[in-house]
Amino acid sequence: MSIRKRTWKTESGEERFAYIVQYSTAEKDARGKRRRHIKTFDRKKDAEDFQAQVRVDLKKGTHTPASKSITVEAAGELWIDGCGDLERSTVDQYRQHLDYHINPYLGGLKLSALTVAIARDWQDKLRNGAPAPGHGAAEPRSAAMVKKVTTSLSSLLSDAMERGKVGHNVVRSMTANRRRKRKVERRQKRKLVIGRDIPEPGEIDALLLHTTSDRWRAFFLTAVRCGLRASELRGLHWQDIDFKKSELHVRQRADRYNAIGNPKSADSQRVVPIPPKTLVALREWKAQCPKLDGRQHFVFPNGSGNVETHSNIIERGLIPAWEAAGVTVPVLDADGKPTHDKDGRAIVKAKYTGAHSLRHHFASWCLARPPIGLGLNLKELSERIGHASIQITIDTYAHLIPRADHAEELAAAEGKFG
Template sequence: MAASSDKTIKFNENAKSNPYWFQVMVNGKRVTRRGFKTITEAKKARAAIITELSKGEYIEPNKMSFGSYFEQWLSGRANIAHSTRKMYESYFRTHINPVLGDIPLSKINATHMEQLIASIREKELGDEMVKRIFATVNASLNAAERKDLISKNAANKIEKPTVKRKERAVWDIDTVREFFQATKNESRYWIAAYLAVMTGMRQGEILALRWSDIDMEKGIIQVRRNLVKNMTIFTGLKTEKSRRTIAISQQIISILEEQRQKNELEKQNPKIKYEDNDLVVCSSKGTPATATKVIHAWKTMQQNYKPESAPTITFHDLRHTHASIMLRQGVHPKVVSERLGHSTITLTLDTYSHLLPNMQEEAADSLESTIGLKF
């Protein structure tokens, strides 16, 4: 096979997005590729096709399997976080490839998409997981449609999976107080759970927190990075809103000072080959703490110390507990949204909408008590 020597990347002035496109000659036929956001992306795609042609590895779109296409699509997404890429790879390997992998990309239809959803649901996965896997396939097919590899995205022809919002289990103030007072010296990872309930930070953000991210004098934590789950890879945060500053109380500062002293004692232990990573939460050797060990410690503390009347909650539910307590105390939703690092205040209100009826009732009672009309 041979490609045309014309390397011109063309621009579609009428396209609202992804305006760049190009053509190459394959077996005497002019092949068009559209839907590139920048001229650089178009050049890279064209160069990749020419390289494949020169090696005899080029597969025409009508003969390419969805599995081959998906792997190419994912490898070309340079701007996604490492953790996101690993998540997509896991979705593909476990759920997508067994159902769609061998089907020609050009033959993917609505029935195939319905079979994919049915296959995922048979594994009794939650609504959120079904929606995420479907959205990943949908995104890959949208890209294929933009590039004229397929005429239509079959995922747009079926009813998309939805998530039935469930009320998250959270602890009340009394449970939080009783539990954290009782467990303070039970695990080296107690500090991680404490920070989760007191700051609303995500687990990966807590495990990536450095002492240099904390200003004890000003009483603030700078949230700047994330630890990839069960790995020792630190990444930047996905959105600008996730990069945030969280105010902390004097009690939190005191607890952090205690933790720093513990870390220093371990660092000075001659029997331990300590690796100083400046981490607030770490292993006894100073290395990053894995999510698995932190979650195991959290479950063990609950089994031993959780009040019988309180629900069993996940580590992530500590973040929800933080938000629900603040909202019930009358903290403005915008402040709560900023502490959580939500992209919009709307997301915060939607997530905790189940609290609003009670809050409205409390507000009405408070208003009546304040005005105090007597008839």
């Protein structure tokens, strides 16, 4: 393997030069000789970096010559085809990442030509809203979206490595500024705040007080007192509720396409105790719950007894209930000022618009001290809420643990004269 400098003159007499890396692979040509390959670079440093990487790849037996390399777009199709065992919603998300964020910028590039510099430039274009070649204007992607699609590109390259289509994963080599980015991400991530992200106890009381439907009352109580995800509530069966033991079993969930499947993770399969008032509400709702084929299947179905859609839960259940309870905020105009209708009345909207806010309230209720809450520790909350690891629980809810009043201890430690 060698690097040589090639110099030539153009028709106009301008002198040009390039650096050529020449190497051989174990593959034999038609004459039985080792096949030789060359690759040209404008800079000597790039040639040296390529030479070093090829040496490593040849030693591992993972090198793929440029002549046999496939494009990022073709590798993406192979990657998607290999995701058949994943949930449909996950595969659809990967497809969106490919179609809208990866292929327009990198799709025509061969895997062997993809470098760390190119990947970094791609990230910058996404972040700054630079349009892809041949495309019109583009919107800047958020830091979270750039991180997601970068992870998808890394998964695509890992899949290509396993198939022998590329020698290494350039995304894994992107170490520059990684520590700084992690600090920025941690700094930009907001903590959940009661009254902004998490309904206050008084707001939950108002929600339940103004909910006259037995169906929605049972749904809201199960959400705020048992902590199930919306997908788990939609997939909950009556056979999963043990009225004698006052507990429910989370065994499945309904995805965005209303298909029933396994919970989010193995730890999501759990047993949750049901408080007395919630149990009464479930009994009352069971007496009138719609049936499917003459039997009651789902606890919170649609009118025909089948899986209820997530949008109906939000638009027909949760948002109208918040508005009826008066838990609203003003609708602001472009200048951040409250808007009014033609009669001069303030226009308002529901303060909380997602079902996950009810799950957040459950977590805060579990951590609060009796008699306001259950006084659970983080390990107990993690098990009850069905997180895949206690670290997720700590990162999300640890700041909600009530702090003791240390006024007396501080005064004693301060002494008589400060």
